[in-house]
Amino acid sequence: MTERLLTGAAMLGEGPDPNWVDNFSSFILSQDYDQAREVLRAAISRGVSSQLAEQYAKVLEDFLQKRDEVEHPVILAQHDQCIVRQTVNGQGRGLFVPSYQTWGVQLWKQRPLAFMQSGISRRSVQVCCACLLPIGSLASQLRHVGLDPPAGAEEILLTNGDQVGEEGPKEGFTPGQVFPCAEGCSEVFCTEACRAWALAESSHAILCRSRMEPSSSSALQSLEQLADEADQEHLLLLAHAVAQMILARKAGASEEQVKHRFAYQFASAPWKTLAENETDAQAREEWFAQAWELLKSIFAFEDLAVEFLDPELLSGLLGTFELVNMCVSIPHPLNLHGPRLRLLGEELAAALVKLQEPLQDSDSEPGEEDADDAEGEVINGAEALESACTGQLFENVMGTALCEALAFINHSCLPNCRVEFASGSQFEANGPGLWLYCVSRRPLVPGDEVLMAYVPSVVGKPLEVRQQKMKKFGFECNCRSCETDKVLEMEVEPPT
Ligand SMILES: C[S@@+](CC[C@H](N)C(=O)[O-])C[C@H]1O[C@@H](n2cnc3c(N)ncnc32)[C@H](O)[C@@H]1O
Known part of the structure; x- marks a missing residue:
């Protein structure tokens, strides 16, 4: 230091x-x-x-x-080293540090209230249902997408920094080993601990297909389809959030406590009102009506669900997801196996092209040039093998998560923290499952607001580009950096 x-x-x-x-x-x-x-x-x-x-x-x-x-x-909430309180710059509430924090300090770590892997990501990479880390081997990953693995693929085992980090392997983790759901559904886990936790405390406890009545299970499948076809994964996240709310009630929290924790404490607006135009608003109304019916069937056998199956609450929750949700993005460990992949040659090249297919269906806008918005390109076998060998082929695991502390972090084009994902092994005393943690990127002095870049690629870009990007998040950025640049842009050249 x-x-x-x-x-x-x-x-x-x-x-x-x-x-x-x-x-x-x-x-x-x-x-x-x-x-x-x-x-x-x-x-x-x-x-x-x-x-x-x-x-x-x-x-x-x-x-x-x-x-x-x-x-x-009024300290509205406390999350480890941080407190939530009103900002003084019109950005609503924010996360602050009351005490000095040096570089690289963990400001908070939390399990998300609700999370899920995106549908498109689910089809291309098999992950632990509890911590979202890719598991198994190259062979099992290829089989997951319906491909015959080439010889040698069984030996390429998935591990990544979180499962086998500097501190040694995650407890109970054996590279290549996959733990199927104990109830017999198709979900898999990376350790016994993740499996036990998911079946007791995550949304899987209620949404495990083997535990659900057939009518509920088929409604869940229809909701997955709807979310996919409408390209609105938050519709499916609703089911995970309702399941978590039911579990919180079963664990002893009151109805009001649960509603506050999962919904009322966050920025919110009815989902329809956040639509970009009238057509989108109408489509949202229809999707919501369909999702509403399906949610009623999914939770028909859960007595406590009635407390949360309220259209106003759920539409507000969808609005919350849109305003404060975190995009999950976890590196694919197969990108670390480049040189070994080259040994598998032609056969693997053919499989890799197929593996990429679902991901080429990207929804980014034409003309976008940033890496985080890049559109998938169609590639041939040789190119696929080359990029696999240089560690660039496999897409990150993608998903979405609602996390309490994170939902109060305002955006800055000059951030002072970063938010990352970790499995239970990364920090001592974490339990199994997915964790988010926030780390300071420079020393923070008492009273500093903790600020992250919602889109990392805005850092260092010109004011106009930054403003444009943040408009997509539904607000005009008035972070310190933008405010300073706006003043500088207003300055006129002195007369010569
Ligand atoms: C994740 S929430 C942050 C917490 C929020 N301020 C609250 O009171 O709940 C994101 C919202 O905060 C506001 N916000 C965050 N960063 C901002 C910025 N740089 N400029 C203007 N508004 C911002 C916007 O209203 C945005 O939709």
Whole structure:
């Protein structure tokens, strides 16, 4: 840490302002905490020792805490190192750090309230139903998409950083081993722990086909089809969210507590009102009506479902998914096996092209050039094998997740945190299943808002491009970086 600071200072070629402590103190005394924070931030970036930074951050933290007790008494929620409270820049609520956090610190980690693998991703990669990590071998993955694996494919076993990381393999994980659902449905798991957890605590506890009555199971299948055909995976996420709400009730939470936790605490709007135009609004109305009927059949045998099968609640939940959901994106471990894949040659090349087929049906807009929006291209066998061997062929596992802490993080084109996915093994004391965690990308001083880039590719792009991108998220970005650039753009050239 000290080394990093010193390196940073050396790069800047100067140390902190010799008067920074005096300036900091006088801003504190005049209760100008924003200025005090900036002085501290500048001192940190100019190489002040981490010990000193922490000491003065603590001073700021104490003063801010006292101010908040008097002026902004409402802490709406707490998530590990972060609190949720109102912002002062018109962005509604936001996530803040009350205390100093250095680089690379884990700010929070959580299991999503509800999550699922996207339909298109489900067809092309077989994952653990609990943690969404791809499992099995190249052979089982090819079989999953209906292809005959070439000789040697059985030996290429899937592991990735999360299953076999620096700390050793995930507990109970054996590369290549697949645990089928104990109830006999077609879902699979990477460990016994993931399987047991999913059958007790995840939406699979209720949506396991082998546990459902035939009419409910066939309604779930119809909902999957509807979500696919309408290209609206959130319709299916509704079923997972309702299942999780029922489980939370069964675990002892009251109806109001559950509704608050899964729905009312989040930004929301009726789904139809978020449509881009009248035609889309009408289509949404029809899809919702169909989904509504199917949800009633899916949960017909769950007594507690009646509390949540309320069209207003569910339409609001769909609106919430659209406003605050996180796109799941987990790297495919087969991309790590490049050199070994080359040995499988022609036969594999043919299979790989087929493997890519479902993913070529991308829905990005023509003309989009960013990597995260790139449209699938049709490729031939040789090209497929080449990109497989160079670790670029296999698409990330895609899905969608509703996560509490994440839903309160506002966007910035200059983010100070990143959000990642991890299986249970990545951090000590995690349980099985999918986890999201948030890590600081630079030192955060008390009162700083935690900000992420909703679209990572906006970072470093011109203002116009950034504004355009964020408009697709339904708001005009007024992050610090955009506000500064807007002011600079307004400046006219001085007369010559
Ligand atoms: C994931 S939510 C963040 C929490 C939200 N502020 C709240 O009060 O629940 C995303 C919403 O926050 C607002 N927002 C986030 N970042 C913003 C930004 N950079 N500029 C303007 N509004 C923003 C937008 O209304 C957006 O739809």
